[in-house]
Amino acid sequence: MKKNEFRQTRRLLRLGVAAGAVGVLTMLPLAASAGVTGGCSASATIGGVTYTPGNDTPDNPVLVPADQDGVEIPWTGSVPFENKNHNGELRLALPIGSVQIAAWGHPNEGDDRAASGTYALDSFWEMLGFRITGMYTVSGFHDASGGSCTGFAVVKFTGSPLGTPVGIVVVAGAVVTGIMTLWAGVPKKGS
Amino acid sequence: MRGRPAVGAIFGLLFGLFLALTIQQFGLRPLDDRLIFFGLPVLFFVLGILLGLRAPLGRRKTAGTSPVTETPAASSPTSEDSPEGPAARPD
Numbered sequence: 001m002k003k004n005e006f007r008q009t010r011r012l013l014r015l016g017v018a019a020g021a022v023g024v025l026t027m028l029p030l031a032a033s034a035g036v037t038g039g040c041s042a043s044a045t046i047g048g049v050t051y052t053p054g055n056d057t058p059d060n061p062v063l064v065p066a067d068q069d070g071v072e073i074p075w076t077g078s079v080p081f082e083n084k085n086h087n088g089e090l091r092l093a094l095p096i097g098s099v100q101i102a103a104w105g106h107p108n109e110g111d112d113r114a115a116s117g118t119y120a121l122d123s124f125w126e127m128l129g130f131r132i133t134g135m136y137t138v139s140g141f142h143d144a145s146g147g148s149c150t151g152f153a154v155v156k157f158t159g160s161p162l163g164t165p166v167g168i169v170v171v172a173g174a175v176v177t178g179i180m181t182l183w184a185g186v187p188k189k190g191s
Numbered sequence: 192m193r194g195r196p197a198v199g200a201i202f203g204l205l206f207g208l209f210l211a212l213t214i215q216q217f218g219l220r221p222l223d224d225r226l227i228f229f230g231l232p233v234l235f236f237v238l239g240i241l242l243g244l245r246a247p248l249g250r251r252k253t254a255g256t257s258p259v260t261e262t263p264a265a266s267s268p269t270s271e272d273s274p275e276g277p278a279a280r281p282d
Contacts, residue, residue, distance in 0.1 A: 058219075058220055058221055058224075061218075092222070093221070093222065093223035094222060094223060095222065095223060095224075095225055095228035095229070098223075133216055133217075133218065134215045134216040134217065134218050134222065135215060135218045135219070135220060135221040135222065136221055136222050136223075137221045137222065137223045154221055156218045157218070158218065161213075161216035161217055166216065167216045170209060170212040170213050170216050171213055171216070173205070173209040173212075174206065174209035174210050174212075174213045177202045177205040177206035177209050178206050178209075178210075180198065180202035180205075180206075181199060181202040181203045181206045181235065181238075181239050181242065182242070182248060183195070183198065183202075184194050184195040184196065184198040184199030184202060184203070184239055184242050184243040185194050185199065185242035185243060185245070185246055185247055185248040186194055186195075186246060186248045186249045187193065187194055187246040187248075187249065187250060188193060188194060188195065188246075
């Protein structure tokens, strides 16, 4: 019985080491990524700080306050090529795949190559229906008659997760499942 | 001694996932961090099984009641078993 348990434990440890190796290998392509390609530029100013696609690592994210109302975000963007018949999209990266969060497209017969404006963050919260916190990678592309650009940035919505419904569910889930995992290590009666 | 390896596996996996989400929600790692979102569930899946197999938590100390300690007392030579026999009793 003891010998069987030992063999089983060794097999599980081997499985764990193999799974860890797969995890490290899948991370390597992410480390080799770059912020933006194609010569486009974009920036946004939040709380007096100007952010660009250079904010593309977890250590240097775009900080967005999730716990403040009435946040206005001035932004600018430009392309270095002919910009007729353009289209593009923004995607939110998930552990597997991504979801589209914005898309655009226009004939742009006048060939405007730069744009600017002010984005009201409250409209994003209204669209979502609730607030979120945490760190997310946002990627996107812009295609036009004269060229194309791709890029990504890391965005961190600051504020306490316990002030949002998603955060409460996640933290409560971690506590409950953690307790249940520990309970699995308590000997059964009569064993 | 044996705990609950199946419970450990299921809740270990879920705990790893919720822990990864907690780390993301507190803004420490992004949502697409595969090392966190695959590594932690696998790690706690394995740890949960090991915890269930070995059941190291909440074990009672059995030194006072174990047969090892009781046996010498029970089988120790009494005055009746002793070579001197009942005659050797002090009273």
